[in-house]
Amino acid sequence: MSTTSPLFGPRGTEAEIEEGTVFAPKFDADGLIPVVATDANTGDVLMFAWMNAEALEKTIRTGDVWYWSRSRKALWRKGETSGQTQSVRDIRIDCDQDALVIKVEVGGDGGACHVGYRSCFFRSVPVGPADGPLTLRIEDAKLPGNGHKHP
Amino acid sequence: MSTTSPLFGPRGTEAEIEEGTVFAPKFDADGLIPVVATDANTGDVLMFAWMNAEALEKTIRTGDVWYWSRSRKALWRKGETSGQTQSVRDIRIDCDQDALVIKVEVGGDGGACHVGYRSCFFRSVPVGPADGPLTLRIEDAKLPGNGHKHP
Numbered sequence: 060m061s062t063t064s065p066l067f068g069p070r071g072t073e074a075e076i077e078e079g080t081v082f083a084p085k086f087d088a089d090g091l092i093p094v095v096a097t098d099a100n101t102g103d104v105l106m107f108a109w110m111n112a113e114a115l116e117k118t119i120r121t122g123d124v125w126y127w128s129r130s131r132k133a134l135w136r137k138g139e140t141s142g143q144t145q146s147v148r149d150i151r152i153d154c155d156q157d158a159l160v161i162k163v164e165v166g167g168d169g170g171a172c173h174v175g176y177r178s179c180f181f182r183s184v185p186v187g188p189a190d191g192p193l194t195l196r197i198e199d200a201k202l203p204g205n206g207h208k209h210p
Numbered sequence: 211m212s213t214t215s216p217l218f219g220p221r222g223t224e225a226e227i228e229e230g231t232v233f234a235p236k237f238d239a240d241g242l243i244p245v246v247a248t249d250a251n252t253g254d255v256l257m258f259a260w261m262n263a264e265a266l267e268k269t270i271r272t273g274d275v276w277y278w279s280r281s282r283k284a285l286w287r288k289g290e291t292s293g294q295t296q297s298v299r300d301i302r303i304d305c306d307q308d309a310l311v312i313k314v315e316v317g318g319d320g321g322a323c324h325v326g327y328r329s330c331f332f333r334s335v336p337v338g339p340a341d342g343p344l345t346l347r348i349e350d351a352k353l354p355g356n357g358h359k360h361p
Binding site: 065066067068077078079080081082093095096099101102103104106108118119120122147149150151152153155158159160172173174176179180181182183184185186187188189190191192193194195196197198 | 216218219220228230231232233244247248252253254255257258269270271273278294298300301302303304305306309310311313323324327330331333334335336337338339340341342343344345346347349355
């Protein structure tokens, strides 16, 4: 999978990568970079997904968020069929330039999770001493008209 | 690398994993799960890192955040030498149970990034039509007394 694009500069020295201003994203052995989508209005983390170079370039050029589906091995514009589109408000890259955070405006019913919640992170893990398998707590309510959504 | 722990239940059906209450985290081929740390007070994303099963179990049991360093191939308690500790306020897991978001209280000078910023995501990527390599914008100020921090 190509990891190049006319939008990406060369990976320079460690200092250039970590503190410089040349955009030089690093893709993993599968040609992917991890992406955290947050809600531009609430700041909440909505979902965690992956982009390949093509998805990242399309996202930057169009302002619509595109991901790479590892299960379907296909590029997808988020919300293409579900209506739960994501419009870019801000893209941030981390010090190592190997992870992205994207602030988005969500379209449709405002959800991001295919099982019917606003955020994929609707369950909490109990913290503290424990003996056996932990029981998750469901912290959020489903969106009205929830149901299994497509991409 | 072991991906089991007495705290983890079995991965059940897709519906059980995605909507159930059995904690059944999935680790990748390297035995790791991606972790997004957010600031419990501001909601800002601070850093993106990885945990193995042992780091996750220690984090849950102790309430201090432990990560797995892929570069150093070692477990580390965040802030061990830098003082930039992370105390767990909330752990969330996503629908697929293959990514975590942890809300943390940051110790020390309040930073999380080893190059001297509060957040690793201190640079933005310009969005829109473009021809050549993009130039990042530095959006945040360094913390007072910034400098290359250790784990």
